[in-house]
Amino acid sequence: MARSSPxxxxxxxxxxxxxxLVHLSRDNLQPVYLRGSTGAVDGYAEGNVINTRFGxxxxxxxxxxxxxxxxxxxxxxxxxxxxxxKPDGNGEAAPEDMTESTxxxxxxxxxxxxxxxxxxxxxxxxxxxxxxxxxxxxxxQVVYTPDYSYILHRIRARPGVRIIEAGAGSxxxxxxxxxxxxxxxxxxxxKDTGKVFSFEFDKARFEKMQEEIxxxxxxxxxxxxxxxxxxxxxxxxxxxxxxxxxxxxxxxAPWKALPHLTRASQNRKSxxxxxxxxxxxxxxxxxxxxxxxxxxxxxxxxxxxxxxxVAHKRFNVMRERVGLNMPTERGTNQTAxxxxxxxxxxxxxxxxxxxxxxxxxxxxxxxxxxxxxxxxKAEVTANGQVANEDQDGDDAKPWMLGRLIHRTEAEIKTHxxxxxxxxxxxxxxxxxxxxxxxxxxxxxxxGVIGSLDKAVRKQEKRDMxxxxxxxxxxxxxxxxxxxxxxxxxxxxxKKSKSN
Ligand SMILES: C[S@@+](CC[C@H](N)C(=O)[O-])C[C@H]1O[C@@H](n2cnc3c(N)ncnc32)[C@H](O)[C@@H]1O
Numbered sequence: 001m002a003r004s005s006p007x008x009x010x011x012x013x014x015x016x017x018x019x020x021l022v023h024l025s026r027d028n029l030q031p032v033y034l035r036g037s038t039g040a041v042d043g044y045a046e047g048n049v050i051n052t053r054f055g056x057x058x059x060x061x062x063x064x065x066x067x068x069x070x071x072x073x074x075x076x077x078x079x080x081x082x083x084x085x086k087p088d089g090n091g092e093a094a095p096e097d098m099t100e101s102t103x104x105x106x107x108x109x110x111x112x113x114x115x116x117x118x119x120x121x122x123x124x125x126x127x128x129x130x131x132x133x134x135x136x137x138x139x140x141q142v143v144y145t146p147d148y149s150y151i152l153h154r155i156r157a158r159p160g161v162r163i164i165e166a167g168a169g170s171x172x173x174x175x176x177x178x179x180x181x182x183x184x185x186x187x188x189x190x191k192d193t194g195k196v197f198s199f200e201f202d203k204a205r206f207e208k209m210q211e212e213i214x215x216x217x218x219x220x221x222x223x224x225x226x227x228x229x230x231x232x233x234x235x236x237x238x239x240x241x242x243x244x245x246x247x248x249x250x251x252x253a254p255w256k257a258l259p260h261l262t263r264a265s266q267n268r269k270s271x272x273x274x275x276x277x278x279x280x281x282x283x284x285x286x287x288x289x290x291x292x293x294x295x296x297x298x299x300x301x302x303x304x305x306x307x308x309x310v311a312h313k314r315f316n317v318m319r320e321r322v323g324l325n326m327p328t329e330r331g332t333n334q335t336a337x338x339x340x341x342x343x344x345x346x347x348x349x350x351x352x353x354x355x356x357x358x359x360x361x362x363x364x365x366x367x368x369x370x371x372x373x374x375x376x377k378a379e380v381t382a383n384g385q386v387a388n389e390d391q392d393g394d395d396a397k398p399w400m401l402g403r404l405i406h407r408t409e410a411e412i413k414t415h416x417x418x419x420x421x422x423x424x425x426x427x428x429x430x431x432x433x434x435x436x437x438x439x440x441x442x443x444x445x446x447g448v449i450g451s452l453d454k455a456v457r458k459q460e461k462r463d464m465x466x467x468x469x470x471x472x473x474x475x476x477x478x479x480x481x482x483x484x485x486x487x488x489x490x491x492x493x494k495k496s497k498s499n
Pocket of ligand 1: 252
């Protein structure tokens with residue numbers, strides 16, 4: 001059984017050799033391949049260490065912890081690395097002076113021999129395509145989560161299907177696609193395992209992708225080929241067809257690749273699955289590219305062509321907090337929360353001004369200058385917090401204070417690309433046509449096919465009943481030897497003739 005990818009099944013804890021995403025803040029994640037080590041590495045006695053603005057983290061403290069765990073920073077033994085090197089001949093300082101940790105608790109972490117620092121922590125997250133998109137080393141523009149989640153849904157990427165993707169670029173779409181189609185490893189019981197067939201013509205990007213696919217344990221789910229798809233198409237090794245169910249093209253000129261994505265012809269094998277409709281999406285930033293692509297799509301028999309633009313807008317939901325006593329808190333309005341707070345602040349400012357000018361507190365102050373404040377209404381707490389509303393009581397949780405409001409994020413990504421979708425109907429052979437004609441003999445029907453309107457149905461029923469009645473009467477007449485069955489010598493009903 002192939003070892004599972006951390007993107008598919010990360011297991012309950014971090015393990016040596018796998019990718020972990022170190023979460024520093026909401027928009028700052030650092031990918032780390034966790035390496036165990038027995039000796040010093042790169043001047044650190046603890047082995048491999050990552051350095052962040054929240055402190056240093058030896059890999060040994062990150063291995064074997066539950067995914068999502070908070071890990072405290074460590075005091076690292078920098079050995080020779082910590083000593084300041086003399087400037088070289090050019091007068092330049094030696095590189096990489098490690099920041100010395102300050103006060104430290106003598107508290108060993110889970111990793112033997114490593115001491116926890118006084119402050120600083122990170123969270124260790126399991127890789128997902130969404131987090132990878134945020135943290136991957138960019139070689140190109142990438143497809144972001146709002147776009148690829150919509151694309152994968154529209155091209156019907158689901159467990160077991162096979163996707164063609166070009167170009168691979170930085171692999172952002174590749175990781176999302178592989179998770180969407182995963183339904184087991186090829187060596188497991190499942191026969192039709194989903195797969196991504198990725199193509200990239202830039203050598204350096206192709207090699208980096210290969211390296212990452214290997215490191216993420218996705219080699220049996222992603223088949224990457226170094227290829228110029230405009231000229232060489234999408235067949236894989238030895239001219240084998242990927243038998244793709246769907247296609248995603250993120251190329252500068254998708255219309256140049258489309259002639260290779262047709263049904264089989266006499267002299268050409270198709271890279272597409274023959275017995276199903278194939279779904280396609282192209283991703284182009286300019287409308288001129290879309291126009292050219294749509295033109296070629298129409299010529300090649302693609303149907304249901306539709307263009308969509310995803311305009312992603314994030315809403316931040318937060319508590320609106322107002323107060324002069326919260327100068328360092330994000331999301332607060334730095335104005336007085338109420339009259340009492342404004343007066344308290346004015347008093348503080350005046351007090352400071354008096355001190356500054358060397359006057360004794362209150363000396364010389366005219367009592368008439370004092371403002372008249374209803375002290376009962378507000379109480380200024382020791383830390384300057386004004387507690388005069390129910391929600392501002394001592395027990396109130398800081399994150400529950402203030403009105404709940406929402407704001408759109410400051411920076412809105414309005415345009416990434418135009419998504420053009422299309423469908424190519426399934427391949428249709430003479431045998432399939434014959435089988436369909438057998439089931440639905442169009443033009444040679446003996447009965448009625450499909451629905452008829454009410455009047456026609458009623459007339460048919462009347463005719464049928466009249467026919468039955470006639471048969472009965474004729475049978476009775478032949479039995480009695482008489483001319484009619486009714487005995488009243490009335491003639492048998494005749495079929496009405498039209499004029
Ligand atoms: C915008 S990037 C793709 C980004 C990718 N979708 C992602 O999410 O990371 C476009 C890629 O197409 C590749 N490319 C351009 N022309 C190509 C061609 N004719 N055949 C194969 N790849 C090509 C480029 O080298 C580039 O890496």
